[in-house]
Amino acid sequence: MGQKKRFxxxxxxxxxxxxxxxxxxxxxxxxxxxxxxxxxAAKKAGRWKEDKSKSEEE
Structure with a gap:
């Protein structure tokens, strides 16, 4: 997931x-x-797009 953003x-x-x-x-x-x-919620709303290179590895 990479670095986390703090807020x-x-x-x-x-x-x-x-x-x-x-x-x-x-x-x-x-x-x-x-x-x-x-x-x-982001996935359900269609706003979360899976990284193609990551899904190809699985």
Missing amino acids: LLRLDEKLYEILEKWSADELRSVNAQIEYLLAE
Whole structure:
């Protein structure tokens, strides 16, 4: 995936609590859970294009 971009994210306390429980259920950190959910949403919306060279290797 390459280098990670850092940025500040402010969340509603209730939403953070939901993400915290959800991430624990899936054995991820909250940060990893947010990244996973955003990537899945981007793929579902057709905005995440797989790298052709990477998919050819698999």
